[in-house]
Amino acid sequence: MDIFQAITELTALPGVSGSEETVCAAVQTWFRRYTDQVWSDPMGNTYARFGNPDGPTILLMAHMDEIGLMVYDIEEGGLVRICNVAGVDPRVLPGSELMIYGTEPVKAVVGALPPHLQKAGDVMSNYKIEELLCDTGLSPEEVKERIRIGDPVAFAPRPPQKLVNNVIAGKTFDDRACIAALLEVMDLLKDYKLYANVVVCASVQEERGMLGSGVGAYHIDPDMAIAIDVCHAPQPGAKPVDYVDFDKVAITRGGNIHPKMYEKLRDSAKEQNIAFETDVTISRTGTDAWSIQVQRGGIPTGLVSLPLRYMHTSVEVISMDTLKNCAKVIAGVVRAIGADWEETLCLDD
Amino acid sequence: MYEKTMIQKIVTAYGPSGREQEVTDVIRSFVEPLVDEVTVDALGNLIAHKKGTSGKKIMLVAHMDQIGLVVTDIDEKGFLRVSNVGGVHPVTAAARPVRFENGTRGVTYFETENSGFMNPSKTAITQLFIDIGADSREEAEAKVQLGDMAVYDVNFLEMGRRISCGALDNRICCAALVEALKDMETEHDIYAVFSVQEEVGTRGAGAAAYAIGPDLCINLDVTLFGDTPKCMPMAVKLGGGAAIKIMDASVIVAPMVYTFLEDVAKAEDIACQRDVMRMGGTDTSVVQRSRDGVLAGGISIPVRYVHSPVETADLRDYEATVALLRAAVKRSELPQR
Incomplete structure (x- = not known):
């Protein structure tokens, strides 16, 4: 096999x-x-x-x-709020690519406040999952059509990579x-x-x-x-x-x-x-x-x-x-x- | 249409976790004329069985216990020290009228040595006490024993379409289940379970599910809300309709179960919303994992200020929940994996 x-x-x-x-x-x-x-x-x-x-x-x-997440709430502007279903470390989320499994899979990214806009000391504290929002780039109307409360969300799939010596990453x-x-x-x-x-x-x-x-x-x-x-x-x-x-x-x-x-x-x-x-x-x-x-x-x-x-x-x-x-x-x-x-x-x- | 006196009687009956006798009697009096057989199992679950012809069994379950305070010590001056029965917030539990099963009344307050008057914000449960008007241990012990439980002594408030009372979690759902049993049309065996000890870790419903072995379970419980000033974000709104459970902290509902309920709601034009609750578990979880697994879902009634004496619900959501439950059990085809 x-x-x-x-x-x-x-x-x-x-x-x-x-x-x-x-x-x-x-x-x-x-x-x-x-x-x-x-x-x-x-x-x-x-x-x-x-x-x-x-x-x-x-x-x-x-x-x-x-491990994964779930759509928990949808903001008026179409940003998607997520909650943990199991096992996701919120610290690895900002900057990551997700896939929202709505009526069809929708790609999303988790943004973060740029360092320029942060207050002193913010950089020392971690994001909490409830503060994070997923950005799909879709209009609020499109979000409503394709994404519903309760849709599962996972890290975007990417094919496993062969490293060396039969070691693989994914x-x-x-x-x-x-x-x-x-x-x-x-x-x-x-x-x-x-x-x-x-x-x-x-x-x-x-x-x-x-x-x-x-x-x-x-x-x-x-x-x-x-x-x-x-x-x-x-x-x-x-x-x-x-x-x-x-x-x-x-x-x-x-x-x-x-x-x-x-x-x-x-x-x-x-x-x-x-x-x-x-x-x-x-x-x-x-x-x-x-x-x-x-x-x-x-x-x-x-x-x-x-x-x-x-x-x-x-x-x-x-x-x-x-x-x-x-x-x-x-x-x-x-x-x-x-x-x-x-x-x-x-x-x- | 709902029957307000029935709701009021069920909601105001005494019944903290493990001490559900009074509320059992009240509910039993309402369900007995509606079903073929009523039994109480060894844990205290009240099980109302309505016979069907399809050979399939549907378990409908709503827990009937409520949170409370249990007496752990009585001091020489007659003050009662307490511990929590289920999820009691000490701050919310301070400065409340309470009552015991035997009718004894009292009020709760908190140690003011460190926190000051009128500021219970730092109060731990060990700093709460109940004053039942006694002057001495002997006088207190004549009315209350160690291990007796108190619940909030509350009024049933009508506020237009909405009602407010303690123990809406989960008596509003017990009432909805009774309401749904009236003239219920179904070809399936219906087991309406009023379960015990949910508030102390979903203890009762699992035993009932094990005994029944249902093909489908629909759990009725309350859910949280996201529509009060500066509250935690959540998509559920009071008046938004029956909330169909997708997930709570204890369970993830199988898609074929929640889409079944959504399809029924859509077909019957019943207002519904999706319920994802990050905190709090329900009986759905233990039923789902009973024996070799059960397709289990839930319909939730949104309740504001849960686990306080002023839990508030919208009767439109109550009516939608009753309607959805009745329409769901009427279906011949049940969800299957």
Whole structure:
């Protein structure tokens, strides 16, 4: 599978939390390359099933929503006021290009008061999101025709850029790159006769507080689950405790990670000679794994993360080699599931 | 047309979060003749079921609890110390008449040592107290126990097309839901839920949604406003019609749900506006995420000065909300993903 192609297609589409329909349709098309069993639940989580229908179910999940904004009010002059839907740092907004998904996509820019017109000291304080206005260049009448309160707003799509050494930069790698990783898992497994029943889920509303994944895990009622999301890679200003090396697969160990799921992932990496790092997170992981774990009677859940620089900007940076390794680690766990699956999840005495 | 005495009775009934018995009784008396079955679940949600024929279930939900003050301590001079039940602003809660479930009346005031008289602007909830006219702890304890809750003791004000009262959040919507049940035409099973404990974190509606497993949910709650002097910008206006929820701090409504409601409003010529509320959550959220997900949306009635004793609403918005709800459940085709 051409991972760069998948990422390019998936990140070109809007999917602000709660408005994932467009990206969802594309994800469904990609899923259908590997299985006919593709569906969505009422929240919008989208699933693909393959493998042995009578086997134990493993749920693999990455979220397809992106951080974004929403039209909140429209000024008399046609300027558009925006509010946060999820995850946008207001400090990166002034000077950025946005796309308003109205009756048709409308380009907009976020302006800022020129330094000449500021008062002394203004330069020291940050803009608040409620002070920012989007300028579409349209007349007030045109704005009314094309834009409505509630329309989603995202960073304007721009194709991912290839840097060097299979490193790429772009928007919404959080977490569409991991959707691509799950497609790669499907690709890696397509010629195997599996013991496990595999359900891949592209979840919704993760950026709003892991809201879709709980519903997804309840819906599938799996025997075990693995979430894949991005984590921080080393970057200027970040502390070692907060990041995982750029070229290593992060495998989380901690309070809400099932010890045996951690071991399965670790062993899969070791067996395939894949560089990995144990990422210790004792409490909330801030990923879908957190809400999957507590559904129904409890679900043994593991977490794999892809290191990424500059999270929640439109220049997120990842390594496609590390991404492939994430997929290999997960595929290895799925392949290893056999008749003894229940025992392999039992905690040691 | 609306029935003002019914609105007034529902709006003025006592019922802070977790203590919804009185308001439950009032609402029950109104809904019992309108539906096939009325039950109260273990949490206290009042569920009115009207049988349908389509095999589809619609949950209509409005929370019936209100914010309040809970007694945490009674001092030797008979003053009651309090904590908030839900989103109480200490400044707004100072210098108010209040009442308890057993009818005991009192007034709130604040410690003046540091803030001075008539200036509660720096008052924290721990500096508020209730004076029930008692001279001693014993005298106070004869009327009020630790854990008892007080609500604003307010008048129901009629101001032309508009009304003002405490607890319009969310009793105005409870009244709208009762109103909509009258001669409701629908082929679907209707579960009208008057939920509990919304103000303390949308606690009640999730349990009701889990039990019902609806195909569609429409939540009725109040929303904020953007049309008073120098207020925070917001597109919602009093008198602008039923506000169709797009997003609030707790939920993003699926497009097929809010466009369904907008299409109904358009077809029936019902005044509506779009509701994006940056602060405040609603029962819509917990219903949406119940079991394996529910298509859940909301119709909001704009209310000014929310969580104060002078919450103000426009009865045209109330009528539009009732009309929209009735027209929506009349549809055979419900939104689907």
